[in-house]
Amino acid sequence: MSSSSATTNNQSSNAAITFRTAQKLGLLEEEFERIKEILGRVPNFTELSIFSVMWSEHCSYKNSIVWLKTLPKDSPRMLAKAGEENAGLVDIGGGLACSFKIESHNHPSALEPYQGAATGVGGINRDIFTMGARPIAQLNSLRFGNPDLERTKWLVRGVVKGIGDYGNAFGVPTVGGELYFDDCYQVNPLVNAFSAGIVEVDKVARATSYGVGNPVYIVGSATGKDGIHGATFASEDIGAHSAAKLPAVQVGDPFQEKLLLEATLEAIATGYVIGIQDMGAAGIICSTSEMSAKGEHGMTIWLDKVPTRQADMLPWEILLSESQERMLVVIDKGHEQEIKAIFDKWDLNCALIGEVTNTERLHFYMHGELVADVPADDLVLGGGAPVYHREYKEPAYTAEVAAFNPSKVPQPDYASVANHLLTHPNIASRRWVARQYDSMVGTGTLTTNKPSDAGVVMVKGTNKAIAICVDCNGRYVHANPEKGTAIAVAEAARNVVCSGGTPIAITNNLNFGNPYNPEVYWQFVSAIKGMTTACLKFGTPVTGGNVSFYNQSNDGGAVFPTPTIGMLGLLDNAANHTGLAFAQPDDLIYLLGPSTDDIGSSQYVYSYLGIKLSTAPYLDLDIEWNVQQVVSNSIKSGYIQSAHDVSDGGLLVTLAESAMPKDLGFSIQTNPDVRKDAFLFGEGQSRVVVSVSPGQKAEFERYLVQEANIPWAKLGVVTKGPAYVVDGQELINNSIKDAYDTVLEKLFG
Amino acid sequence: MAKFGVVVFPGSNCDEDMVLALRSVAPEAEGHQVIKLWHKDHDLQGVDVVILPGGFSYGDYLRSGAIARFSPIMTEVINFANKGGHVMGVCNGFQILAEAGLVPGALLHNTGRSFICRNVNVTATTTNSPFSAEAVPGQAYTIPIAHGEGRFFINADGLKSLQDNDQIIYQYCDATGQVTDDANPNGSVYNIAGVSNKAGNVFGMMPHPERAASALLGNTDGFVVLKGLLMGVGV
Numbered sequence: 001m002s003s004s005s006a007t008t009n010n011q012s013s014n015a016a017i018t019f020r021t022a023q024k025l026g027l028l029e030e031e032f033e034r035i036k037e038i039l040g041r042v043p044n045f046t047e048l049s050i051f052s053v054m055w056s057e058h059c060s061y062k063n064s065i066v067w068l069k070t071l072p073k074d075s076p077r078m079l080a081k082a083g084e085e086n087a088g089l090v091d092i093g094g095g096l097a098c099s100f101k102i103e104s105h106n107h108p109s110a111l112e113p114y115q116g117a118a119t120g121v122g123g124i125n126r127d128i129f130t131m132g133a134r135p136i137a138q139l140n141s142l143r144f145g146n147p148d149l150e151r152t153k154w155l156v157r158g159v160v161k162g163i164g165d166y167g168n169a170f171g172v173p174t175v176g177g178e179l180y181f182d183d184c185y186q187v188n189p190l191v192n193a194f195s196a197g198i199v200e201v202d203k204v205a206r207a208t209s210y211g212v213g214n215p216v217y218i219v220g221s222a223t224g225k226d227g228i229h230g231a232t233f234a235s236e237d238i239g240a241h242s243a244a245k246l247p248a249v250q251v252g253d254p255f256q257e258k259l260l261l262e263a264t265l266e267a268i269a270t271g272y273v274i275g276i277q278d279m280g281a282a283g284i285i286c287s288t289s290e291m292s293a294k295g296e297h298g299m300t301i302w303l304d305k306v307p308t309r310q311a312d313m314l315p316w317e318i319l320l321s322e323s324q325e326r327m328l329v330v331i332d333k334g335h336e337q338e339i340k341a342i343f344d345k346w347d348l349n350c351a352l353i354g355e356v357t358n359t360e361r362l363h364f365y366m367h368g369e370l371v372a373d374v375p376a377d378d379l380v381l382g383g384g385a386p387v388y389h390r391e392y393k394e395p396a397y398t399a400e401v402a403a404f405n406p407s408k409v410p411q412p413d414y415a416s417v418a419n420h421l422l423t424h425p426n427i428a429s430r431r432w433v434a435r436q437y438d439s440m441v442g443t444g445t446l447t448t449n450k451p452s453d454a455g456v457v458m459v460k461g462t463n464k465a466i467a468i469c470v471d472c473n474g475r476y477v478h479a480n481p482e483k484g485t486a487i488a489v490a491e492a493a494r495n496v497v498c499s500g501g502t503p504i505a506i507t508n509n510l511n512f513g514n515p516y517n518p519e520v521y522w523q524f525v526s527a528i529k530g531m532t533t534a535c536l537k538f539g540t541p542v543t544g545g546n547v548s549f550y551n552q553s554n555d556g557g558a559v560f561p562t563p564t565i566g567m568l569g570l571l572d573n574a575a576n577h578t579g580l581a582f583a584q585p586d587d588l589i590y591l592l593g594p595s596t597d598d599i600g601s602s603q604y605v606y607s608y609l610g611i612k613l614s615t616a617p618y619l620d621l622d623i624e625w626n627v628q629q630v631v632s633n634s635i636k637s638g639y640i641q642s643a644h645d646v647s648d649g650g651l652l653v654t655l656a657e658s659a660m661p662k663d664l665g666f667s668i669q670t671n672p673d674v675r676k677d678a679f680l681f682g683e684g685q686s687r688v689v690v691s692v693s694p695g696q697k698a699e700f701e702r703y704l705v706q707e708a709n710i711p712w713a714k715l716g717v718v719t720k721g722p723a724y725v726v727d728g729q730e731l732i733n734n735s736i737k738d739a740y741d742t743v744l745e746k747l748f749g
Numbered sequence: 750m751a752k753f754g755v756v757v758f759p760g761s762n763c764d765e766d767m768v769l770a771l772r773s774v775a776p777e778a779e780g781h782q783v784i785k786l787w788h789k790d791h792d793l794q795g796v797d798v799v800i801l802p803g804g805f806s807y808g809d810y811l812r813s814g815a816i817a818r819f820s821p822i823m824t825e826v827i828n829f830a831n832k833g834g835h836v837m838g839v840c841n842g843f844q845i846l847a848e849a850g851l852v853p854g855a856l857l858h859n860t861g862r863s864f865i866c867r868n869v870n871v872t873a874t875t876t877n878s879p880f881s882a883e884a885v886p887g888q889a890y891t892i893p894i895a896h897g898e899g900r901f902f903i904n905a906d907g908l909k910s911l912q913d914n915d916q917i918i919y920q921y922c923d924a925t926g927q928v929t930d931d932a933n934p935n936g937s938v939y940n941i942a943g944v945s946n947k948a949g950n951v952f953g954m955m956p957h958p959e960r961a962a963s964a965l966l967g968n969t970d971g972f973v974v975l976k977g978l979l980m981g982v983g984v
Contacts, residue, residue, distance in 0.1 A: 168897075
């Protein structure tokens with residue numbers, strides 16, 4: 001069906017569509033030429049807008065897909081591979097699957113922290129329930145600039161409140177997350193939201209469309225002018241002009257989302273839903289094109305039938321609007337009434353806006369007039385969307401990293417370092433944030449009364465639980481992107497293992513600077529390589545995720561490369577859940593894993609000593625794997641009372657965090673063969689602190705000696721406190737707990 | 750044998766948690782029933798006890814519970830309560846009861862202005878209520894709160910009336926059961942965590958007993974409220 005004459009004359013703005021128009025919409029010259037080739041004519045403004053959002057980085061992954069394809073995607077548990085569906089889908093046994101994903105809302109949150117973060121939470125949850133899965137747990141990963149600055153405080157308060165207000169009302173517990181501060185995030189904070197849901201394997205809904213004549217419905221909220229060109233906005237640097245893009249930030253309504261959740265799950269359960277996709281980035285055009293391309297069909301859509309919030313919306317505005325809490329649903333013809341009744345029950349819009357055709361093209365009409373005619377497949381990733389190989393080169397700063405010489409660092413005042421670390425905003429208690437999130441709704445959260453390294457949530461109706469965490473230390477990745485990213489995967493896996501789970505898959509949120517900068521792209525490529533190596537080691541395929549480029553300011557350079565890893569782990573028996581807290585005095589404390597002289601990129605070196613560039617911490621993936629197996633076996637054999645991994649701040653912080661929950665103390669010996677600052681504060685990887693009751697000591701040590709092929713040490717004992725004793729002397733004591741607990745509320749409360 | 754009805758408003762999100770917790774204290778195997786009641790209905794289906802669960806009833810963009818009180822089911826709940834039927838509201842359910850005038854007082858924004866989710870301790874101020882009949886006087890029970898608008902407010906005359914009529918059922922306390930200012934998480938008048946109406950058949954509390962009703966989750970202190978309810982309603 002050709003309609004070029006109709007479509008080129010339908011809008012006043014068509015008068016002179018030139019490359020200049022395309023450029024204003026963020027398209028490159030080669031892309032404009034390609035669009036003309038695909039259509040066989042000059043696009044009209046509506047069509048040009050369609051291509052500009054669908055070919056934006058946010059939707060097309062055009063600058064990243066070449067490398068994303070190299071990530072490991074296979075495992076016997078995978079039910080949907082990366083990019084196939086709205087979120088990853090992993091078999092967890094018993095006829096159930098877990099759908100999980102992480103997504104960024106960095107740029108909206110930089111301008112309007114409350115709505116930016118809130119709609120990030122809304123968007124990621126829609127990705128989960130559009131697959132038929134009921135979300136059961138959420139996490140978030142946040143990065144901000146200097147916590148002492150007023151702008152940072154405004155951002156932190158707004159983002160935390162936005163996440164809380166949306167997630168709390170929506171009714172899915174937020175069970176953990178990450179929060180770091182560094183000057184590199186001053187202009188461009190990172191706000192990544194993660195959600196996981198459970199679905200019966202045979203009730204999974206797909207983002208597809210087929211069956212000529214099947215009706216196409218839009219359900220949920222009405223469409224307004226908010227968020228137009230949000231996807232394009234996410235695909236450029238933040239600069240002085242960005243505040244003018246405020247209408248590109250969407251507004252969230254968690255109550256509508258809750259209704260949409262219940263109605264969507266009821267609709268999918270009828271079996272009459274052919275395909276369904278939420279409206280995220282690029283709104284209607286994204287859903288119609290991706291579903292049609294997947295199902296190898298076309299659609300006719302009548303844009304004037306779309307319920308709108310404002311009068312006189314133009315066709316391209318309706319197509320590109322990123323109004324929240326909407327879904328596109330293709331229904332098996334003849335069952336419209338059953339589906340409509342469900343949306344009526346929940347008082348939601350359910351409007352017929354089109355039908356499936358056999359053309360493999362999208363025909364958009366407004367009041368009977370054809371306003372756009374585009375081939376679906378040419379718009380989407382994996383179809384005709386552009387794919388670029390970007391050049392990359394190692395940045396100069398890595399030479400400075402390599403020049404770091406720890407032997408020139410003298411031994412510090414250990415008590416002073418301990419105080420610095422335990423009251424540092426990157427390490428101190430997250431209590432001020434955590435209490436603003438409902439972590440208990442759903443009555444499945446095992447980590448409320450027994451905190452552990454990962455959040456652990458029951459799969460209701462079974463003995464299983466999922467263990468989830470988000471991890472990335474951008475400082476490590478900046479120092480060495482390949483190794484730093486491998487560390488992020490290793491630490492996430494370690495957190496799952498210490499909680500009693502088995503790592504099974506990851507999702508990733510790749511936050512980087514401008515991909516057209518070869519040094520930034522080198523960081524990206526290196527990170528992908530490191531992630532690949534580590535994921536292969538742990539058998540955790542990448543189920544999907546999100547790429548967020550352009551995280552930088554026009555004047556301040558790029559953020560630390562921050563490839564946040566969202567790890568999904570499984571506890572086949574929730575009784576294996578293991579906490580991080582020491583249980584009682586006289587229990588023995590062991591360190592599993594290697595003690596090294598490494599202090600590189602530690603919080604100690606970075607902020608206490610003020611050395612901004614140093615090598616990434618020690619990591620040996622084989623040793624890491626072995627340590628995790630020993631921890632896992634020790635939990636399953638019932639040897640240990642607690643397990644807590646050594647991460648930010650090093651061993652002393654780990655011990656303190658294990659001692660604080662029950663107001664206990666400890667007495668440990670350092671290793672004379674290891675430099676003492678590295679032993680206490682180094683962030684070398686693959687270490688776990690476990691505690692063992694005296695009655696289990698013999699069995700546990702027998703196991704370590706005879707079966708565990710890892711370095712280990714008996715560190716000391718848990719005491720009734722309050723002193724934290726190192727080598728016979730009180731270093732600090734439990735009175736630090738109050739300072740540790742209140743750092744964030746003093747800054748932001 | 751008791752039949753419990755848990756009201757589902759469109760934005761309720763603790764309804765399922767409440768149903769599961771009630772079923773654990775009132776199992777079907779023993780002849781009890783726990784059903785859900787839909788906000789658009791006018792039929793209470795013969796329940797003995799109505800529970801208004803936590804959540805955000807109709808979004809709560811106005812005041813929490815301000816719209817829910819006008820829903821069809823609430824017309825019936827109000828009639829039921831006025832005839833002496835037992836009604837319990839938890840969190841948003843408490844807010845709805847207060848908006849409907851079924852219990853005295855109002856729930857205002859927490860003094861800190863922030864949403865607070867954490868374990869707190871409560872102690873029974875009286876055991877002359879079916880909602881606290883199982884409690885040991887002076888003992889602290891750990892039951893979590895999760896709310897932004899949970900600061901119980903009533904004027905001095907109202908407070909005196911509550912005291913005179915033994916309507917203060919639970920108060921926030923420390924781990925040893927002492928009712929102290931430090932133990933007050935949200936600025937509630939007189940540390941009030943739960944109150945009843947004058948007749949004693951309608952009760953609202955901000956803490957969530959259904960979140961403290963599972964050995965697996967490491968806390969069963971909420972049973973003191975739920976079991977008391979089962980015993981105390983005398984059905």
